[in-house]
Amino acid sequence: MTNISMSSFTNEIELIDPPRGFTMPHFIPYKGDEDPDRHLKYYCSTMILYRNNDSLMCKIFATTLQGEATSDHLFSIVKDPRETIRDYVKKFKMEKAKIVGYNEDIATTTFRNGLSTEHPLFGKLIMGEELTLAASYALAEKHALWDEAKQSNKNESKKKHMERSPTKENSALETFTKFTVPISQILRKLKNEPWFELPPPMKSDLTRLDHTKYCAFHQGPGHTTNGCLKWKQYLEKLTNEGRCDEYLNRSTKRPT
Template identity: 60%
Template sequence: MSKSPFTDEIEQAKPPGKFNLPHFTSFKGDKDPDRHLKHYRSTMVLYRNNDALMCKIFATTLQEYSSYRSIKKKSDHLFNVKKNPKELLRDYVKRFKAEKAKIVGCDDSIASAAFQKGLPADHPLFGEMIMKEDLTLANSFALADKHTLWDEAWRADKAPE
């Protein structure tokens, strides 16, 4: 069981006598959170001076709120991005770039290492990248673009007619 996020003072506070819980529309994470807060405040206007009650009751109006919390990812998150065996190289590069774009202040040297590490060891691009020294992320993506063109031409030649 998790510990309450409230202080002991709030946790132990009792509602005023004859308090009836007003009806609230639960916040499900799919609407404007500011609008939900304004609705809550206007409904609880009679109790606005009772901070403990305001906190405890507000928590009951939240059905889901985690989708509005931004989870900050760091550059090392990119080591979780792997090329799937049946995935086209173009799609892997696109997916990797999308994940990188979500990271504020992403370190390009870490991103470059993660991009390479996400490739299977037997992939021709992996072999070429490992042979080059001081390969920047931009150069890695440029090399990947060349391999994508080669990969697509190779697939087109092997396709049944």
């Protein structure tokens, strides 16, 4: 809806043939600095005797507007909690661009009120003295850069922490017995033994597994046989039972 001004309807109002006995009610003019819904309800209650005359209701309504009335959809623009400040500014600018001759003071207020009162930008905007809409945008841009810098630092710290912290599998590698052949080759030779026990099927979501890798011990995708922690643990148990001596170095073979 574009802006409405009283002057744009002057000629049309003069052509209206008002009903007999019609007297122009006294209205409190709407200046665009309050809730438009409240003004509309006030107007309808004042013109209740003529509510069936749509033409008259529409034309007289224009006389209740003083200057330019901001498009009411601007009041409904609020920042979504999942939305970034940069996206909120972009959305607000797009909606404001639809308004012809908008009131800057009202636009500045609605831009601020679209933020949560708990947002740090809201506090700076409400305490700022005579901030223009352009100045509000500039302040929002600084907050957007600040948020992005904090997120970047957070991601970098997380990355460094992961690099410093070894995984459980990598930590466990240091305690496993070393063999003369890959453990996937040992599996191929031992899995047909009567005492060999295969693990139960994996219960994880198959759609999220890495299908470029295959584990012969679990008989499914997700990781390699040589990198399977469960197979390494079971193989260690078989080694302690003396079932893998042929794959050990002479220095690490268990005594008979």
